[in-house]
Amino acid sequence: MNHLLEILLALSLVFNFVLLGSTRIGACVIWMAMQGALYSLVPLIAGEEITPRILVLATAALAMKGGIFPWLLIRLRRRTSFHFEVEPYIGFIASLLVGVCLLAAAATLGQRIHLTAGGYNEGLLTTAFFTILTGLLLITTRRKAVMQVVGYLVLENGIYLFGVGTVVEAPMLVELGVLLDAFVAVFVMSIAVYNLSRKFEVTDVDKLAELKG
């Protein structure tokens, strides 16, 4: 396993903790985008040789995760609210502590799972699991609707890492399809959140829960 990949994975672990500890929405979007950009490089450095297929995939992922998604979200945050705070349900210190527990869980999973395909190390699996769990934690504990989108994208980052890292011969079409799905989801969610804020002047998810019949 080459060192570049390990450095990259370690860096993204740090990003996850930064995401859990950030108080500002804008910062979260930026960290999420940087993590996505890092992950989109994984196929380039993990594979033995760089085929045009992998090149196209990496470029597309980089453009989406590093460019379009954060741009959509920053624009959305500007247009929706004057609040820049993340407003968590549980405190930032508590989030970080839960994050440590999740990392432990992810490490256990990474060690125990033995994949038949691919020859990648448990570090990659651990990172992928941890990213997925971080995304879910962000979705469950943050109050602002924009942060749900950010959590969803972190989750998607984790799944992407899992996919490109473990299933070597995954058809490009599938990976691109997943990217396209994520793009559509973010697009729809942005529009929904924007319209919600125009209509109700709040994007707090627990206030929206009062709307149910």
Next chain:
Amino acid sequence: MDLFLIAIAGLIATGLAAAALAPWPRLGQRVGQGGTILACGLGLAPAVTTLAGGGRLELLAPWSMVGGSFHLLIDPLAALFLLPIFGVSALGALYGAGYLRHHEGHQSLGPVWLFLDLLIASMAMVVAAHDGLLFLLSWEVMAIAPFFLVAFDDDKAPVRDAAWTYLIATHMGTAFLFVMFFLLAEEGGSMDFDTIPAAIQAAPHLASICFVLAVVGLGSKAGFVPMHVWLPEAHPVAPSHVSALMSGVMIKTGIYGLVRLLTLTGEPAAWWSWLLIGLGAASGIFGVVFALAQGDLKRLLAYSSMENIGIILLGLGVGVGGVANHAPLLACLGFAGGLLHVVNHALFKSLLFLGAGAVQHAAHTLNLEELGGLLKRMPFSGAAFFVGVAAIVGLVPLNGFVSEFLILVSAFLPLATGHGSAGVAGVTVLVTLGLISGLAAACFARAFATVYLGTPRTAPAAAAHEVGWEMAGAMGVLACACVAIGLGAPWAVHLLVAPVAVATGLSMATVAATLDAAAGWLATAILAFAIALALAATLWLLRRTLQARAGVERQATWGCGYGAPTPRMQYTASSFAQPLTHLFHPLLHTHVEEEGVAAPLPAAARFASHAPDLFRDLLFNPLFRGVERLMLGLRWLQHGNIHLYILYIVVTLLVLLMSAVG
């Protein structure tokens, strides 16, 4: 097999086309009617050739479904069931267009045709499927399509309730079938029906488990007691041609599944026969007693379907006992009677439901107490309805007699030959069938008399008119079929040789010998009847000529010779049934509201009676209320907080992952 597939595709295409043409109701109806009849005609061809020729049509096509195979098989047994499926459906479509005509422009008729065609296609697929997954898939479509048909008048609350009752009942049944097929697939390694005999051989204890699961699962479709509760709810509210299809044909797929399973499980245990006879006796007696107490014509017919399913079960029970005790005579006659009654009931019950639809169409009500005297206003419908009534109570020379005769003979024989346990079963069947037939005769005499005879009880009934040619034609064809099977009984019985051979696993020669003997007895019975009929006709002519000389004055029917009779002097439906409902009060628990006649100069009096379903009130309502109470205890989990919902998912995911790799 090609024709069968074309028929299925044609039905689905017709349904879609009719749904797409919904904005032009007249055209949509024509397309739905014509396409359905054409497709059903195509489907009839392979069924008839297989039944007459005794061959098998098989198709094993590649299918991308995991764990399933697209395996179709039409053997004589399947063909026998396909006959009513396609035949009655074609007539239902012919009738349906006329029946729905007054809804044109008020209510979208596209969905009715779509779901009707889906129902027909899925019924045919259920019967032809030779793979568990394909069977379950078709079964599920067949379960869901009628839901939308039952809910046709969905602006009425009772109709919606009936539709939900149906949906819940059918899915509870399907759950048992899933368990059964998965148990078999686990042992046999595949869902294909061909692997079931090997699976049973490898694990003999599975046979009885599967049989019980099948009886519950298929029985909830067929309407065995106590899983019948959806029949009297769903059948009355659906459009009449749909009721005819559901009650006459769809519930028989449950019987088909049971017989098919019996051909695959090898030798049956003796107690299976007892279970079937017991269920048959309970369903039959309960069904006919409740039919007797009903005030709504279609509800009465629905309970009567349950009664006839009971008769079919009695036949199958004797047949299974015959197979278990190696008595080929009993096996052949029992199965022949049961299977023929499937076809016969499909014919006369559809006829009666179509007849009830004609009554509703003409008089706008199905309440027996508001009808009367329709025979003078609707002579054709009345005559067709009479044929149906005579057939269902088993009068010679109609088809109901033929199948009940076979079952009776199969119950008599062991008494003569002196089999021990088979003799007890025979007595049970004889007594039960006698009781059922007698009560059915009372029940349908009451139904026919209060609807068609006497004088009209209300103004709408007095203003009734004959139905159009489409509705009349469908009823006429069904009535003719009832007469044809009755008069041609020896030939009809001969056609049963191949299906009975499949069902019993006996050789064609053995079955043919037995059934030909039975056909001989039938021929004698019909001949005797013909002589009696000729005698009666002579007497009637004699009486007529004598009366013509004496001069006869015509009075209002049941006017009792009073000077100014009113329709209220007639027997009402509930007064007609009162002696019998009183006798069966412990079973019926009829709910009566009465303000009787007291003083010498009485004030206005009032009487209302209502017979709620015993099993619904005493078994299912408490059961579901208990489940509801249990579920209410879990309400705190359902708080509407999205964050916590997602947390549930996360925790579940983690626990599952951990336990999977742990």
